[in-house]
Amino acid sequence: MPGAEDDVPLEQAAVALGGGHGLFASLSALRQVVRDLTAVVTVADNGGSSGRLRGEFGVLPPGDLRMALAALCGDDEWGQTWAKVLQHRFAGQGEMRGHSLGNLLIVALWELLGEHVDGLDWVGRLLDARGRVLPMALTPMDIIAEVRGAEGSDELTTVRGQVQVATTPGDLVSVRLDPPDPAACPEALDAVRYADWVLLGPGSWYTSVIPHLLVPDLRKALVETEGEVIVVLNLEGQPGETTGFAPEDHLAALFDHAPELRIHTVLADRASVADAHPLEEAVASAGAKLVVADIAMEDGSPRHDPRKLATAYARIMG
Known part of the structure; x- marks a missing residue:
């Protein structure tokens, strides 16, 4: 386990929520850190x-x-x-x-x-x-977004489908699910309720991370869990979803959809935090702890390095 005093995984239960490449990197790291690991996938x-x-x-x-x-x-x-x-x-x-x-x-x-x-x-x-x-749920669903400026004007445009939401230009104003109350996976609810650590992010913020907060029973489990919640911020804004987002904007978007969510730690990449003060204020107002570490790939791409993530996770959890 990189960054730990020995190579024995922690006897703790961790649940990681997300999807796509962000969740892939997080799971690749977490399997080196904890023995009991569950992925809950959009x-x-x-x-x-x-x-x-x-x-x-x-x-x-x-x-x-x-x-x-x-x-x-x-x-x-x-x-x-x-x-x-x-x-x-x-x-x-x-x-x-x-x-x-x-x-x-x-x-x-x-x-x-x-x-x-x-x-x-x-x-x-x-x-x-x-x-x-x-x-995360047992029935297929669609993500529906309201996008401003999608057609070159200030009018709101309704966009349906994960791919379309992720690629439509403009400012994403809100997202919802159709159906709005899909049946959550019971095993996922149990995993979240009884976890020692619950991780949200990294990943496409509005199409991979926030959807977990839009499933009513899963959101309730995330809010009520006794586990410590870690939010892993993206390295930069994602074109089509979070263009121009600063690190604190990602955090604000989570609270827009679950203001009662209790966060233990916010993990951010050192190079992505150009001005730490706004993020420090946002994290402090949430009653959480900010951890800034080198967690990006060294090739310059906006991707998280699983080995560096494992080191950061081990320090937070250990």
Whole structure:
């Protein structure tokens, strides 16, 4: 465990909520830090292979769930081989083009078992995953956003679908789910309630992180959990979602959707905090502790480094 005094993972339970590449980095770090790890994954994707499978079979979009499972694969030959198999995308020019093998495997198990959680658990057993992956809800949903300036004017435009929300230009004013009260995954609720640590972010703020706060029962569990909540801020604003956002703006957006959320720690990258004072004020007003650390990749890309994240997580939790 990088940055810890020894290599024994902490005997604590952690739950990480999010989706996509941000959650992948966080899980890749957390599996080095804690023994009991659960990923709770947003299920609103409507693009690519996931969108096609969702449309054809009426299932949850499997893509972000697949990525979370791949992140939990071990560093040995077995784990890394299966991670590559899970992430493999078919080429060619036919109907299989662009499909991920992992997506197909997950949907096949869902069809055979008739149950989302059981299917994901079976994939995790095959991979010898270092943790459990759960959907945040049990029914597919769409993200709907109100965007100002999407058509070059100050009028509000309604945008439907995760891909469309993430790519429509303009200022994102608000987001909601359709249906507005999807059934939360019971196992995810239990994981959040009984966790020692609950992590929100990093990831696409309005389409991967905030959706967890829009599922009524999951939001209630996040507000009421006795676990310590860590918010991991993005390295920069994301074009189409959080263009021009400062670190404190990301925090404010969370409280806009769950003002009663209790936060223990806010983790930010040192290079991304140009002026620390506004963020320090925002964190202090939330009654939380600010940790600023070097957690970015060294190649200059706006991505979190899993090894550096593991060091930061170990110091916060240890």
